[in-house]
Amino acid sequence: xxxxxxxxxxxxxxxxxxxxxxxxxxxxxxxxxxxxxxxxxxxxxxxxxxxxxxxxxxxxxxxxxxxxxxxxxxxxxxxxxxxxxxxxxxxxxxxxxxxxxxxxxxxxxxxxxxxxxxxxxxxxxxxxxxxxxxxxxxxxxxxxxxxxxxxxxxxxxxxxxxxxxxxxxxxxxxxxxxxxxxxxxxxxxxxxxxxxxxxxxxxxxxxxxxxxxxxxxxxxxxxxxxxxxxxxxxxxxxxxxxxxxxxxxxxxxxxxxxxxxxxxxxxxxxxxxxxxxxxxx
Amino acid sequence: xxxxxxxxxxxxxxxxxxxxxxxxxxxxxxxxxxxxxxxxxxxxxxxxxxxxxxxxxxxxxxxxxxxxxxxxxxxxxxxxxxxxxxxxxxxxxxxxxxxxxxxxxxxxxxxxxxxxxxxxxxxxxxxxxxxxxxxxxxxxxxxxxxxxxxxxxxxxxxxxxxxxxxxxxxxxxxxxxxxxxxxxxxxxxxxxxxxxxxxxxxxxxxxxxxxxxxxxxxxxxxxxxxxxxxxxxxxxxxxxxxxxxxxxxxxxxxx
Numbered sequence: 001x002x003x004x005x006x007x008x009x010x011x012x013x014x015x016x017x018x019x020x021x022x023x024x025x026x027x028x029x030x031x032x033x034x035x036x037x038x039x040x041x042x043x044x045x046x047x048x049x050x051x052x053x054x055x056x057x058x059x060x061x062x063x064x065x066x067x068x069x070x071x072x073x074x075x076x077x078x079x080x081x082x083x084x085x086x087x088x089x090x091x092x093x094x095x096x097x098x099x100x101x102x103x104x105x106x107x108x109x110x111x112x113x114x115x116x117x118x119x120x121x122x123x124x125x126x127x128x129x130x131x132x133x134x135x136x137x138x139x140x141x142x143x144x145x146x147x148x149x150x151x152x153x154x155x156x157x158x159x160x161x162x163x164x165x166x167x168x169x170x171x172x173x174x175x176x177x178x179x180x181x182x183x184x185x186x187x188x189x190x191x192x193x194x195x196x197x198x199x200x201x202x203x204x205x206x207x208x209x210x211x212x213x214x215x216x217x218x219x220x221x222x223x224x225x226x227x228x229x230x231x232x233x234x235x236x237x238x239x240x241x242x243x244x245x246x247x248x249x250x251x252x253x254x255x256x257x258x259x260x261x262x263x264x265x266x267x268x269x270x271x272x273x274x275x276x277x278x279x280x281x
Numbered sequence: 282x283x284x285x286x287x288x289x290x291x292x293x294x295x296x297x298x299x300x301x302x303x304x305x306x307x308x309x310x311x312x313x314x315x316x317x318x319x320x321x322x323x324x325x326x327x328x329x330x331x332x333x334x335x336x337x338x339x340x341x342x343x344x345x346x347x348x349x350x351x352x353x354x355x356x357x358x359x360x361x362x363x364x365x366x367x368x369x370x371x372x373x374x375x376x377x378x379x380x381x382x383x384x385x386x387x388x389x390x391x392x393x394x395x396x397x398x399x400x401x402x403x404x405x406x407x408x409x410x411x412x413x414x415x416x417x418x419x420x421x422x423x424x425x426x427x428x429x430x431x432x433x434x435x436x437x438x439x440x441x442x443x444x445x446x447x448x449x450x451x452x453x454x455x456x457x458x459x460x461x462x463x464x465x466x467x468x469x470x471x472x473x474x475x476x477x478x479x480x481x482x483x484x485x486x487x488x489x490x491x492x493x494x495x496x497x498x499x500x501x502x503x504x505x506x507x508x509x510x511x512x513x514x515x516x517x518x519x520x521x522x523x524x525x526x527x528x529x530x531x532x533x534x535x536x
Contacts, residue, residue: 164383171380171442174336175393175449176370185392190383 034261041258044251054221054237057246064256066223067232071260073225074141074217074233075207082146082206083199086153093154094161095183107158110151121147122212130216136230141217145206152205156198157191164190193274200271204264210235234260288352289314289453289483290335295349297327297334303507304330308349310502310512312453317475317484319494319515322504323530328487329377331504332455335485336372337365353452370396373446377458379438381430386413386422389430389441393449408448416444416474436467443474447482454478456486460493472497491531495519503527 048063055062089106097103125144130136164187172182188195218230219240234256241253290312297305305327312318320328330339337358339345350357358368382389390409399405409426413419418440422433430441439459446454456475460468475497478484488494494501495515502512503524511524522528529535 165380167376167378167380168382170338170341171374171376172382172392173341174338174369174374174376175396175445176366176368177392177396178366181396186382186384 037254037258037261040251040254042255044255045258049252049255053223054232054252055248057244057249060248062248062252064232064234064237064252064259066220067234067237067256068259070138070217070220070224070231071207071233071235071263074138074145074213074231075203077138077142077227078145078149078206079199079203081142082149083153083202085146086150086202087157087195087199089150089154090157090161091183093158095179095187106154110154113147113151114155117211118144118148118209119211119214122215125212126215133228135228136216136218137228138217138224138231139227141213141231141233144212144216145209148209148212149202149206152202153199156202157195160191160194160198161187163194197271197275200267200274204267204271207267208235208260208264210239214239287314288312289354290485291350291352293350293352295331295334295347295351297330297339297348298346299330300344305334306507308509310509312483312485313500314483315479315481316499317479317486317497318500318502319498320485320487320502320504321489321491321494321530322510323535324489326504327507328504329457330507332374332457332485332487335453335455336369336374338374340365370449371451372453372455373449373451374455375439375442375446375457375459378462379435379442381433381438381441383431384429385427386430386433386441387426390445390448393445397449412444412448413441415447415477416440417470418444434467436463436470439463439467439471440474443471443478447478451482453483453485456484458487458489461489468493491519503530505530 048061050063050068051065052061052063053066054064089110093103093107097106122144125140125147129140129143133140168186168190169182172186173179177186213233213236217233217236219236220230220232224231238253238256238260241249241256244250288311292308292310292312295305295308296303308331310318320331322328333339334347334351335358339347347359349359351359353368353371382392384392387406387409390412391405394405394408399408410419413422418437421437422441430438433441439462443454443456443459460471463471472493475484475486486494486498498515500513501515501518503510503518503522503526505526511518511522511527513523518527519531522531
């Protein structure tokens with residue numbers, strides 16, 4: 001009897017210990033990454049990092065101001081293109097297509113697109129835009145990110161819209177509301193917070209992408225505000241600087257890594273903030 | 282039935298099918314203007330299905346089919362090409378569970394008013410207040426008209442839904458077990474409200490609660506297995522039913 005009890009207690013502790021270790025194993029790497037990025041990145045952050053253009057190899061100073069602005073521009077344009085399309089497609093799936101064949105086809109394809117390697121999307125946009133346009137461009141980079149964003153936004157907005165109960169739709173229709181008003185004025189209102197959260201997570205996800213930008217927006221050592229010219233981005237800058245043989249460049253790459261991590265953190269925190277408001281809304 | 286009454290709605294030989302399954306068989310009854318008509322019967326007998334025929338709610342889902350006629354002031358609402366949006370603005374509905382919209386209390390009512398084309402803010406505010414007063418909710422919510430409707434209690438939410446349905450001044454109001462999710466206090470409030478509504482509106486109510494049917498309604502229809510077993514004045518149904526089944530049901534011998 002007593003032995004049996006001891007054995008149960010032992011098994012309990014072992015299981016508890018293993019699961020705790022696994023949790024720690026996961027967290028450790030995250031903390032390690034954050035620590036390295038902080039320790040190695042912080043020294044690179046100074047005024048010229050934020051305000052100056054990249055310096056030629058071997059020269060002191062220089063910054064990544066153009067890459068910061070580039071990343072923001074690429075992400076904003078990608079959001080402007082990808083989010084409305086994604087939300088409208090999600091609306092179709094949840095409000096109009098429902099169980100129709102077209103809707104299941106769209107659902108299936110967007111599930112495939114979610115898991116498509118981002119580099120494949122980059123090559124696709126290269127063939128679609130970069131080739132015909134005769135060069136890398138801000139527009140191509142944005143389009144690649146918009147395509148990566150699209151399925152995430154489609155599925156999250158569909159899920160969020162589905163959370164609004166059918167009885168609410170029926171109640172609005174029973175008042176004599178046309179379908180579009182039900183969708184825009186009632187259903188969207190119910191799903192707003194969830195959809196904002198979904199969009200922000202999608203933005204966070206694409207703004208850290210490197211591979212699709214290598215073939216599309218490429219890089220630029222100067223300022224660019226034209227849609228049709230190559231554009232610097234933080235992620236591609238990290239990629240290039242980290243592989244270069246210059247000590248100062250490595251340091252700047254760490255700084256850029258710290259900056260992009262902080263930017264993602266802010267977006268994710270904002271998303272969590274909106275998600276938390278959901279229950280009270 | 283009385284002669285001076287006018288028939289608001291008349292149902293003639295209505296059959297209804299969910300796909301191939303027949304849910305309603307040859308329904309014939311008349312809804313009198315300015316009266317409350319109650320529909321009673323065991324679960325799954327077709328009361329709610331019938332109610333949802335009256336504003337053609339079934340059209341929202343594919344595969345449903347009607348046969349026969351439902352006349353609203355003499356015009357068949359099952360005819361082809363009828364404007365369902367217009368029809369539903371004339372025949373309001375209150376559901377079993379409260380269905381407040383995810384917006385503020387006053388916006389819930391303003392939503393319907395805006396559908397009617399009322400744009401003037403002053404008029405909307407005035408009519409929101411009237412609707413809330415009519416549904417005996419105003420004193421409870423007057424200080425928080427801009428708070429979310431979902432923060433109200435269940436009974437308050439249901440009265441808000443009634444206020445919302447009434448505010449657009451429909452000809453007929455359909456109520457699908459409006460008190461089944463509410464406590465007795467809230468139920469009394471809603472029953473009082475129904476009696477008030479009677480003076481201006483025609484009401485059709487589905488209920489599982491026989492006392493409720495007896496208390497509020499003038500006419501009662503007893504449904505079973507998709508058929509109307511008996512339809513008559515409520516008094517007669519509850520005191521001297523013609524059909525043995527009706528008697529068994531209202532005396533609680535089955536169902």
